Amino acid sequence: MPDFSMELHMGGLVAGVDEAGRGPLAGPVVAAAVILDPEHIPLGLDDSKRLSKTKRQRLFDHIHEQAVAVAITQASVEEIDRLNILQASLLAMRRAVEALDPAPHACLVDGNQHPGTKCPTRCVIKGDQLSASIAAASILAKVKRDQIMADLARKHPAYGWEQNAGYGVPKHLEALKLVGATAYHRKSFAPVRKILLQTHKANN
Structure with a gap:
């Protein structure tokens, strides 16, 4: 299970950062950044993919209630098509970090790609399984993106989003x-x- 050891080692206000939605064919890519309160870390934090929908939603609410700061941002479909999905994901993560108030002293980012954040940043492969803060960010990003796609499904029901x-x-x-x-x-x-x-070929 992820813990808070990397955050304590870095010191100060440390944000965990993750994204959701790099693989889908539709919808934005969503990123989240979270500064957890070490005295009030929600129980049960884990990689969002290893949690049930019910547990993710419960933790989504608890993280918002207990964290020092939370930010959820996105990069649009237009930005994905213009920049490519990797660069759009990094852009969404930068936006999430920049939206945090208070600003973090350092960041822990899931994966091996530096998003270009201005504060000291450590990239952690499988970070959502190691860092409580990254796990929290993964849950926020996943739940929010699922909500966005469920809303879009009401406008476009054919696709089963x-x-x-x-x-x-x-x-x-x-x-x-x-x-x-x-x-x-x-x-x-x-x-x-x-x-x-x-x-296009069929219509021409």
Whole structure:
């Protein structure tokens, strides 16, 4: 289980940073930054992928209630297509750190890519399984992104986004072929680009 040892080693106000939504074919990429209170760390923090939806939602609420500071930001589909998904993810993470109040003295970031944050930053591979702060950020980003995709699913019900969060599962791919792409699809992603090309050829 993740703990608070890396945060204590860095000292001061340390933010955990993570993102959700690099792989889906639709929707924004969402990032979160969290400064936990070492005296009030929510019980049960873990990599969001290892938690049930119910536990994620409960922890989402507890993190907001108990953390020193929380910020959740995103990079849009347009930014993903313009910059590429990696750069858009790093942009969303920078935005999350910059939105924290108070500002952190240092950051722990999930993965091996430095997001360009101005404070001292340590990248931690599988950080959401090691650092309590990164785990908290992973939960916030995942829950928020799932909420965004569920909201978008009400406008575009054919794709099943409330279930698949925009990932390229069979139902989503089949709907792409039958209905076409929406403004929320990532046109730079190969499956979407292929559908758009086929539609263009069919109409010309």
